[in-house]
Amino acid sequence: MSKYVLVTGGTGYIGSHTTVELLESGYEVVIVDNLSNSERFVLKGIQKITGRKVPFHKVDCRDLARLRRIFRQYKFDAVIHFAASKAVGESVEKPLLYYRNNLDSLMNILTLMREFQVPNLVFSSSCTVYGQAEKLPVSEQTPRREATSPYGNTKHICEDIIRDSVAAYPEIRSIALRYFNPIGAHPSAEIGELPRGVPNNLIPFVTQTAAGIRPMLSVFGDDYNTPDGSCIRDYINVVDLAKAHVVAVDRMTGGKMKQRFEFFNVGTGRGVSTLEVVKTFEQVNHLKLNYKIVGRRAGDIEAVWADPTYANEELGWKAEKTLEETLRSAWAWQQHLDRQAK
Numbered sequence: 001m002s003k004y005v006l007v008t009g010g011t012g013y014i015g016s017h018t019t020v021e022l023l024e025s026g027y028e029v030v031i032v033d034n035l036s037n038s039e040r041f042v043l044k045g046i047q048k049i050t051g052r053k054v055p056f057h058k059v060d061c062r063d064l065a066r067l068r069r070i071f072r073q074y075k076f077d078a079v080i081h082f083a084a085s086k087a088v089g090e091s092v093e094k095p096l097l098y099y100r101n102n103l104d105s106l107m108n109i110l111t112l113m114r115e116f117q118v119p120n121l122v123f124s125s126s127c128t129v130y131g132q133a134e135k136l137p138v139s140e141q142t143p144r145r146e147a148t149s150p151y152g153n154t155k156h157i158c159e160d161i162i163r164d165s166v167a168a169y170p171e172i173r174s175i176a177l178r179y180f181n182p183i184g185a186h187p188s189a190e191i192g193e194l195p196r197g198v199p200n201n202l203i204p205f206v207t208q209t210a211a212g213i214r215p216m217l218s219v220f221g222d223d224y225n226t227p228d229g230s231c232i233r234d235y236i237n238v239v240d241l242a243k244a245h246v247v248a249v250d251r252m253t254g255g256k257m258k259q260r261f262e263f264f265n266v267g268t269g270r271g272v273s274t275l276e277v278v279k280t281f282e283q284v285n286h287l288k289l290n291y292k293i294v295g296r297r298a299g300d301i302e303a304v305w306a307d308p309t310y311a312n313e314e315l316g317w318k319a320e321k322t323l324e325e326t327l328r329s330a331w332a333w334q335q336h337l338d339r340q341a342k
Contacts, residue, residue: 012083015080021239030056078252127306128152152299167261173261219292234267267305
């Protein structure tokens with residue numbers, strides 16, 4: 001009998017790719033999304049890739065009553081909780097929006113998991129919980145530090161809420177995946193990153209500049225203590241990241257967890273600078289980007305990348321796709337969007 005997984009934020013960037021990987025691994029998926037940062041047509045992309053139509057409910061996870069109706073309708077084996085506001089810069093400008101959305105959504109999910117005896121939660125966490133770590137790369141033993149943005153702080157607090165809930169309620173267990181910087185798109189170019197308005201992540205800025213949608217790409221800072229002065233991140237292909245969620249659900253539903261709350265770093269183990277991304281994108285896609293160096297951006301940290309050893313060994317998961325392959329897929333997705341717009 002198939003296992004049912006509720007994916008909140010399932011039409012979003014990581015949620016849609018994870019939905020595809022879940023379906024291809026034999027799970028049944030139900031998506032809940034309020035479409036505040038995604039589009040309904042993503043569902044068609046998922047269907048085109050998998051040949052499956054996914055039940056979709058336009059519901060805000062802060063709406064406990066409507067969310068309860070969905071829990072009543074299906075018998076879920078697990079929840080993957082993506083639904084959250086996630087832009088670092090916006091969170092600095094609108095902290096209350098971030099705290100209200102990200103914390104209330106999670107607490108509603110946990111409340112209903114208890115009420116309807118849903119035992120397994122995979123939580124979409126972030127490397128931002130490490131702040132600017134004193135030692136790189138960061139492992140799961142790296143101390144969490146004070147967050148540099150309200151967004152990062154919500155991930156910090158959400159992990160604490162989960163840890164306390166798991167300790168108090170023996171019927172619930174959880175895996176938090178602390179991911180680094182997801183980029184790229186599905187190799188079919190049917191789904192990918194779809195920012196609304198001004199993008200908050202590097203790659204949509206890169207692809208939109210390459211497509212002529214934006215006149216220029218801004219590189220935030222060239223005076224960091226890094227080899228070329230630009231920030232360093234661990235850029236992971238979104239499909240590799242999606243597969244980590246499937247492995248986490250397998251681990252939970254297969255009774256393989258060693259503790260009732262576990263967390264794993266999901267990254268490549270390689271730090272790549274902003275300027276290196278720009279130059280690699282130019283090389284693999286045979287084009288020139290119009291970019292300029294501007295001042296540092298509030299909330300950004302200098303450098304962070306993962307030590308993924310624990311996830312590799314304990315989860316049996318590993319990032320497989322190269323930066324070059326990933327940046328080619330990002331451009332293919334942008335070209336797909338451009339064709340759709342014509």
